Amino acid sequence: MPTSSTARPTHPPTLWAARGRHVGSAAEDTVRKRLHRLKDDHVLDDFLEPPDDPAPAPATGAGTAADRIFEARWKVPGEAGDATVRARLVLEPASAGGQEWTLLAEAEEAWDLGWPSPATMFWPDDPDVTWDRDAATGLRLRGLNTLPEDDKAVRRLLKDAGRSPWNIHVVVHEAMTPDHRGRVPLARRLPPGLRHRVVEHRAAPQQLRTVNWALEDFGVQVPRGGAVVLPGTPAPADYAAGDFSVRTVFLDGSEPTALIAAVTSFAALPRPLPDDAVAALGSLREDWRLLTLEEELERERKLVAMYAEALEAMTQSRDLYREAAERAAEALAVYRESAGAAPAGPPPPRTAAPSPLRSLTRTLDRFRKPARPTRPDTPANDTTVQDTTDPSPRPGD
Known part of the structure; x- marks a missing residue:
């Protein structure tokens, strides 16, 4: 079954x-x-x-x-x-x-x-x-x-x-x-x-x-x-x-x-x-539409009551919104007053940003100037002319 x-x-x-x-x-x-x-x-x-x-x-x-x-x-x-x-x-x-x-x-x-x-x-x-x-x-x-x-x-x-x-x-x-x-x-x-x-x-x-x-x-x-x-x-x-x-x-x-x-x-x-x-x-x-006069009046009363409830709800929502907006405005005013009363300290140091041109110049300099060789203590093939002038003073000077 x-x-x-x-x-x-x-x-x-x-x-x-x-x-x-x-x-x-x-x-x-x-x-x-x-x-x-x-x-x-x-x-x-x-x-x-x-x-x-x-x-x-x-x-x-x-x-x-x-x-x-x-x-x-x-x-x-x-x-x-x-x-x-x-x-x-x-x-x-x-x-x-x-x-x-x-x-x-x-x-x-x-x-x-x-x-x-x-x-x-x-x-x-x-x-x-x-x-x-x-x-x-x-x-x-x-x-x-x-x-x-x-x-x-x-x-x-x-x-x-x-x-x-x-x-x-x-x-x-x-x-x-x-x-x-x-x-x-x-x-x-x-x-x-x-x-x-x-x-x-x-x-x-x-x-x-x-x-x-x-x-x-x-x-x-x-x-x-x-x-x-x-x-x-x-x-x-x-x-x-x-x-x-x-x-x-x-x-x-x-x-x-x-x-x-x-x-x-x-x-x-x-x-x-x-x-x-x-x-x-x-x-x-x-969806019934065949209403008596009393039923029509009752329906209209219900509609009026429904609209009144909707209007009351809208009014309450408006009042709540207005109250919230006023509280937000008061909080903003207090914040501004407290910010204006605070002492102004020295501004923080500003660090200049490195120039791109300077960085490029430094890089090119490294490639333009070759590195100097290290000077040995006793070179084997040193052809440098040494100064043999006696640094002591001559007679008569």
């Missing part, structure tokens, strides 16, 4: 999140009509389509310059009166496979699965409007999805479902081919808060071995005639395959209480948030 990452943020208890694909046309017009209708019926307090942002957001799901964003606000019955729900739908640009959408809604208290589904606040709950496609597999969120007959296609589809971090995937094995009573989708029996977050896969009686082989990588198995809730990637820290496996599902039209309990318990686990859901949640909280 895939290991869960403890470093990843988990779903807050106040959050409802889903992702899907609209495979029809005019998705934006469909959302606008739905919002206008619910506001006229006083189901919604208000809605807004914010203008395009000049700079794109860095992550998918948060909204970029090419995406269309819709915000809506409504109230639900809470524990201490009405609680406000804020929801944000991001429509990505259309492609060959349709238009992917990301929807996050956050309430003022822990989310109650009995509250209306946020998906129906933006999309019509009409089976003919094809907005309810799972982004990972392309299968319906509100329907019953029969596995393909080809074994390779089954393995590929279930591996994509097992890696999906957004919606909840459930695999149900039919012990025998059911009649029309056993073909009722599980989504119709789930609480409203789960109807548009669960993908139901139906395996034919002869596909049990293929299904379990495809699910080996995720550490889960489907009992014969039973069902299992896939852990997703990454798996919740508290996920245990045995707790979310149902041994028998009666496809006779009766309510599958054990399977509903398993799906509901899995939805209550602190599941890791997908990376793009982290960015989308940040945009929902920080």
Whole structure:
């Protein structure tokens, strides 16, 4: 089974999140009509389509310059009166496979699965409007999805479902081919808060071995005639395959209480948030623009307080700088006074630098005047004329 990452943020208890694909046309017009209708019926307090942002957001799901964003606000019955729900739908640009959408809604208290589904606040709950496609597999969120007959296609589809971090995937094995009573989708029996977050896969009686082989990588198995809730990637820290496996599902039209309990318990686990859901949640909280008058006033008060704090910090910095400059000026003045009061002593002797011309002259003199030979005491061949004049005085002198 895939290991869960403890470093990843988990779903807050106040959050409802889903992702899907609209495979029809005019998705934006469909959302606008739905919002206008619910506001006229006083189901919604208000809605807004914010203008395009000049700079794109860095992550998918948060909204970029090419995406269309819709915000809506409504109230639900809470524990201490009405609680406000804020929801944000991001429509990505259309492609060959349709238009992917990301929807996050956050309430003022822990989310109650009995509250209306946020998906129906933006999309019509009409089976003919094809907005309810799972982004990972392309299968319906509100329907019953029969596995393909080809074994390779089954393995590929279930591996994509097992890696999906957004919606909840459930695999149900039919012990025998059911009649029309056993073909009722599980989504119709789930609480409203789960109807548009669960993908139901139906395996034919002869596909049990293929299904379990495809699910080996995720550490889960489907009992014969039973069902299992896939852990997703990454798996919740508290996920245990045995707790979310149902041994028998009666496809006779009766309510599958054990399977509903398993799906509901899995939805209550602190599941890791997908990376793009982290960015989308940040945009929902920080870039929210559908404000009431009281919220706008509160935001302006916070801005004024923030600017006042910044101004105070700048003033303190200016005062500290001024004080430091004054102390530096005082220290410089003291230094100058002490330097002027000190007695002036004799200047140090200056040693003239040797002249280059004099050095050159001395060198040339050494080469111009040959050295005198040493005079011996008794030279053998001395031809020097000696003075024989008697130095004594003559008579008569």
